[in-house]
Amino acid sequence: MIVPEGILCSKSHEYVKEENESLYTIGLTDYAVEQLGDIVFIELPEIDTEFSKGEVFATVESVKAASEIYMPVGGKIVQINEKLVESPEILNESPYDEGWLIKIEANDFHADSGDLLEYSDYKDELE
Amino acid sequence: MTVFGGWEMPVQYTGIIDEHNTVRNYAGLFDVSHMGQVFVYGKDALQFLQKIVPQDISLLKENKAVYCQLTYENGGIVDDLIIYNINKSKYLVIVNAANIEKDVNWLLENAKPFDVIIDNMSNEYSMLALQGPNAVSILENCGINIKNQPSFFTITETYINNVPVYLSRTGYTGEDGFEIITKNAAAPALWDLILSKGKSFGIKPAGLGARDTLRLEAALPLYGNDINADTTPVEAGLKWSIPLNKNCDYNGKDTIISQIQTGVQKKIVGFKMIERAIPRHGYEIYINNKKAGYVTSGGYAPTINENIGMGYIDTSFETKLDSKIQIMVRNKLYNAAIVKRPFIKKRYKIS
Numbered sequence: 001m002i003v004p005e006g007i008l009c010s011k012s013h014e015y016v017k018e019e020n021e022s023l024y025t026i027g028l029t030d031y032a033v034e035q036l037g038d039i040v041f042i043e044l045p046e047i048d049t050e051f052s053k054g055e056v057f058a059t060v061e062s063v064k065a066a067s068e069i070y071m072p073v074g075g076k077i078v079q080i081n082e083k084l085v086e087s088p089e090i091l092n093e094s095p096y097d098e099g100w101l102i103k104i105e106a107n108d109f110h111a112d113s114g115d116l117l118e119y120s121d122y123k124d125e126l127e
Numbered sequence: 128m129t130v131f132g133g134w135e136m137p138v139q140y141t142g143i144i145d146e147h148n149t150v151r152n153y154a155g156l157f158d159v160s161h162m163g164q165v166f167v168y169g170k171d172a173l174q175f176l177q178k179i180v181p182q183d184i185s186l187l188k189e190n191k192a193v194y195c196q197l198t199y200e201n202g203g204i205v206d207d208l209i210i211y212n213i214n215k216s217k218y219l220v221i222v223n224a225a226n227i228e229k230d231v232n233w234l235l236e237n238a239k240p241f242d243v244i245i246d247n248m249s250n251e252y253s254m255l256a257l258q259g260p261n262a263v264s265i266l267e268n269c270g271i272n273i274k275n276q277p278s279f280f281t282i283t284e285t286y287i288n289n290v291p292v293y294l295s296r297t298g299y300t301g302e303d304g305f306e307i308i309t310k311n312a313a314a315p316a317l318w319d320l321i322l323s324k325g326k327s328f329g330i331k332p333a334g335l336g337a338r339d340t341l342r343l344e345a346a347l348p349l350y351g352n353d354i355n356a357d358t359t360p361v362e363a364g365l366k367w368s369i370p371l372n373k374n375c376d377y378n379g380k381d382t383i384i385s386q387i388q389t390g391v392q393k394k395i396v397g398f399k400m401i402e403r404a405i406p407r408h409g410y411e412i413y414i415n416n417k418k419a420g421y422v423t424s425g426g427y428a429p430t431i432n433e434n435i436g437m438g439y440i441d442t443s444f445e446t447k448l449d450s451k452i453q454i455m456v457r458n459k460l461y462n463a464a465i466v467k468r469p470f471i472k473k474r475y476k477i478s
Contacts, residue, residue, distance in 0.1 A: 063340060
């Protein structure tokens with residue numbers, strides 16, 4: 001598993017990765033997908049909807065249970081990973097690459113990202 | 128590991144779907160030591176058992192097993208059980224882990240007028256479930272000749288690697304297989320032996336997660352989900368297990384017989400999602416936008432690659448096969464259709 005440089009993680013196990021000035025990719029950490037187990041269903045939001053930080057924007061269901069996924073930073077949905085709807089297992093296989101969830105235009109990344117952790121600190125918190 | 132009924136248990140080893148498919152195609156080994164073993168002895172053992180379940184235990188031959196429900200006076204279900212006739216005055220009752228204390232208290236209360244001994248041995252015995260089409264070959268590789276393996280719903284007392292066991296042709300997966308009951312001290316070595324002797328037959332350890340998806344596909348009820356004190360065996364679709372001509376009284380008889388003869392207010396159905404959504408325990412069922420019932424078990428079914436469930440529907444609604452229903456998932460209704468249970472063909476070796 002290659003963890004991309006520079007991602008920030010939330011305590012609820014979402015990551016956010018900067019693509020350019022205002023475009024950010026959001027997904028689930030490798031720890032989260034491993035804990036969920038076999039993922040069999042993903043419900044993603046509509047493009048152009050806006051969510052604030054902390055709002056539920058998606059649901060990921062494993063064989064065991066349904067889990068709500070929260071916005072690590074607020075913004076407007078500009079792209080969703082439609083491949084996941086047909087093939088949710090991609091999220092298990094490749095959470096940082098093929099298994100990203102959404103891309104957003106962040107409202108105020110700097111204000112919203114204050115409580116997010118660098119990956120190494122996130123990993124330390126898990127132990 | 129997860130805590131289930133006070134036991135620390137593995138939910139999964141290699142992954143729920145992988146374990147599920149392994150059981151369907153080869154064999155899986157489950158540690159189900161949390162299940163309870165209660166022996167019933169004594170002169171009145173048969174009469175006592177006749178009083179507490181709707182099934183006719185007088186017809187249960189030596190070494191045979193029967194699926195039963197422990198019922199309250201109002202027909203509600205205390206627990207579901209397997210009763211084995213070990214010999215004329217000794218029966219073995221297998222109960223659900225979470226219900227051991229409740230069941231034993233219920234048995235003791237009902238035992239007062241009878242000359243019986245209720246011996247709760249749940250803490251002394253462990254239980255392994257070897258399930259799947261290769262279970263027979265694996266047992267043979269453990270030294271149990273096919274000829275000496277019990278037939279469906281039969282139990283034998285035998286030895287595996289010199290360890291005394293109760294070997295029963297039962298399970299909770301819809302596959303052929305065995306449940307093996309042995310004293311705790313012998314269980315870890317038996318687990319290792321079966322896994323090693325089963326290696327060339329594709330065996331893998333399987334956890335609680337796969338046990339649940341397997342039993343759901345086979346439409347086997349789970350106590351606490353699909354059956355409880357507020358459901359009767361008739362409502363729960365277990366009428367097939369109840370004889371109409373059992374000629375002695377038992378707890379709940381009036382309600383049960385009247386429901387068989389005149390019908391029920393709610394009944395369990397199986398359904399398959401038409402739209403993409405996963406039904407889960409507790410979700411509401413709607414018919415033509417009216418609330419009609421609730422989901423008791425549901426999830427993704429790996430064998431058929433569908434989202435399926437079971438639930439109760441008020442019988443004032445249409446509950447025929449292929450009827451359309453809706454499941455409320457996160458405040459939205461998704462279409463589903465009533466289908467036959469079980470969702471897969473059971474593959475018991477009934478000979």
